[in-house]
Amino acid sequence: MGKNPEIDDIDLKILGLLMNDANMPYTEIGKKIHVSGGTVHVRMNKMEEAGIVKGSQLIVDHTKLGWDISAFLGIYLDKSSLYAEVADHLMKIPEVVSINYTTGIYSIFAKIVCRDTVHLREVLHDKIQKVAGIQRTETFISLEESVNRAVPFAKM
Numbered sequence: 001m002g003k004n005p006e007i008d009d010i011d012l013k014i015l016g017l018l019m020n021d022a023n024m025p026y027t028e029i030g031k032k033i034h035v036s037g038g039t040v041h042v043r044m045n046k047m048e049e050a051g052i053v054k055g056s057q058l059i060v061d062h063t064k065l066g067w068d069i070s071a072f073l074g075i076y077l078d079k080s081s082l083y084a085e086v087a088d089h090l091m092k093i094p095e096v097v098s099i100n101y102t103t104g105i106y107s108i109f110a111k112i113v114c115r116d117t118v119h120l121r122e123v124l125h126d127k128i129q130k131v132a133g134i135q136r137t138e139t140f141i142s143l144e145e146s147v148n149r150a151v152p153f154a155k156m
Contacts, residue, residue: 019150074106074138082133
């Protein structure tokens with residue numbers, strides 16, 4: 001998909017600043033890019049209405065709350081046409097934090113977060129592997145996440 005013609009460099013600068021610090025006040029953003037805080041507010045509303053900005057989220061270090069295991073699952077489906085149905089079931093499992101429809105050997109690549117290996121086994125065995133349409137899974141435990149960032153749309 002190409003660039004949205006209604007989005008200009010000012011919008012991209014606003015997005016870039018907010019992706020680095022979502023708590024930055026609109027007035028401070030305005031000062032940095034030489035527009036008013038009101039202009040930033042109006043442009044953010046425009047980008048939300050256009051579906052470019054889909055909201056914001058609080059990023060929590062789950063390990064500091066006792067959820068020490070992050071794992072990625074390669075999921076093989078009985079038929080790729082079952083993706084939507086399986087994804088709907090996976091979305092109902094709270095430990096599943098990301099679902100991706102993929103090319104390659106897996107139909108779905110998902111990320112789950114669990115308290116420990118016992119919890120991981122329970123989630124895999126009692127929840128995920130019981131979803132109709134899942135043929136089998138392969139699990140990859142993450143030892144460390146070094147980078148998790150947004151795409152830099154604009155340079156300041």
